[in-house]
Amino acid sequence: ASLEAFIRTLPKAELHLHVEGTLEPELLFSLAKRNNVSTLPYADAAAAHAARASFSGLGDFLDKYYEGLSVLLKEQDYYDLCDAYMAHAASEGVVHAEIMFDPQAHLRRGIPFSTFFPGLQRAVADAPARHGLTACLLMCFMRDLGAESAAEVLQQAVPYKEHITGIGLDSAENGFPPHLFVDVFNKAAAMGLRRMAHAGEEGGAENICSALKDLQVDRIDHGVRCLDDPALVAHLEKCGTALTVCPLSNLCLQVYPGEIGEKLRSLLQDTKVRVTINSDDPAYFMHSESGGGNLLANYTYVTKVAGLDARQLAQLAVNSFEASFLDAAAKKART
Numbered sequence: 001a002s003l004e005a006f007i008r009t010l011p012k013a014e015l016h017l018h019v020e021g022t023l024e025p026e027l028l029f030s031l032a033k034r035n036n037v038s039t040l041p042y043a044d045a046a047a048a049h050a051a052r053a054s055f056s057g058l059g060d061f062l063d064k065y066y067e068g069l070s071v072l073l074k075e076q077d078y079y080d081l082c083d084a085y086m087a088h089a090a091s092e093g094v095v096h097a098e099i100m101f102d103p104q105a106h107l108r109r110g111i112p113f114s115t116f117f118p119g120l121q122r123a124v125a126d127a128p129a130r131h132g133l134t135a136c137l138l139m140c141f142m143r144d145l146g147a148e149s150a151a152e153v154l155q156q157a158v159p160y161k162e163h164i165t166g167i168g169l170d171s172a173e174n175g176f177p178p179h180l181f182v183d184v185f186n187k188a189a190a191m192g193l194r195r196m197a198h199a200g201e202e203g204g205a206e207n208i209c210s211a212l213k214d215l216q217v218d219r220i221d222h223g224v225r226c227l228d229d230p231a232l233v234a235h236l237e238k239c240g241t242a243l244t245v246c247p248l249s250n251l252c253l254q255v256y257p258g259e260i261g262e263k264l265r266s267l268l269q270d271t272k273v274r275v276t277i278n279s280d281d282p283a284y285f286m287h288s289e290s291g292g293g294n295l296l297a298n299y300t301y302v303t304k305v306a307g308l309d310a311r312q313l314a315q316l317a318v319n320s321f322e323a324s325f326l327d328a329a330a331k332k333a334r335t
């Protein structure tokens with residue numbers, strides 16, 4: 001309990017968090033009711049909880065994750081979703097959040113940018129006063145929908161670009177390597193956007209190498225599978241590019257089945273790779289080993305499996321600010 005209290009009081013930034021992955025079963029059902037959505041494949045919140053108890057892998061998880069979005073229809077729904085995440089994050093000592101969203105998951109259901117984006121953006125704008133935290137928005141492209149679709153989304157985002165800090169790649173990793181997205185990433189760079197990619201989660205270390213080289217990313221999301229390539233580990237140690245690691249996500253989605261604890265220990269204790277700890281999809285990754293899926297549960301889990309001491313925990317919190325997209329003055333104030 002004292003460990004948890006210590007982690008809670010550490011000011012932290014969360015850098016890898018999908019707003020769609022914060023949709024708790026209770027909010028899912030209250031939005032279904034508010035919007036008269038009767039097509040959910042679950043009878044109630046308890047059944048939705050049960051469906052999230054285990055996943056056979058990334059694909060199985062993504063099916064359930066996209067399915068739940070059918071209740072998000074109005075601007076206020078997006079505000080409420082984002083606001084609920086930030087309220088809870090603030091209670092866990094998060095003072096800065098970089099929040100990912102998946103435009104295509106809404107556009108393909110007929111929800112336009114002009115509905116979902118203002119809802120998210122208004123929640124972010126209200127966050128300092130409402131919750132005492134700063135936040136920004138990161139737009140992810142679903143890689144399985146291809147580069148052409150990503151380019152269209154980037155075009156649609158132009159009117160909102162002052163409120164978008166960066167872009168990323170998410171969804172299925174295998175079969176959709178980073179180099180397919182070179183043109184979109186170059187365009188985003190020219191627009192002044194920061195860049196990230198999920199890599200080395202479902203796919204191998206080669207995707208991390210390609211994201212660094214071909215896409216010139218500022219951060220790697222996940223990236224744990226760098227451990228399979230010692231030369232890549234040495235490169236990450238040298239260049240200092242951060243990994244946004246999500247321990248309970250990796251546990252639940254069976255990256256390194258049966259070995260994730262030892263792999264996280266090795267990454268944190270045997271290498272000098274710059275690691276940050278994040279929750280990814282906190283409403284989905286409530287593993288029985290952790291009792292929850294939020295950021296605090298991720299810090300607690302990794303502390304246990306990697307044998308971290310207080311100094312190392314404080315360093316992880318410092319890393320979260322250093323790897324953030326806060327400006328230099330704000331970073332300095334936090335580290």
Ligand code: ADE
Binds near residue numbers: 198
């Ligand atoms: N979208 C939400 N969570 C994801 C994850 N862990 N990997 C890929 N895409 C995602």
Ligand code: ZN
Binds near residue numbers: 280
């Ligand atoms: Zn993710």
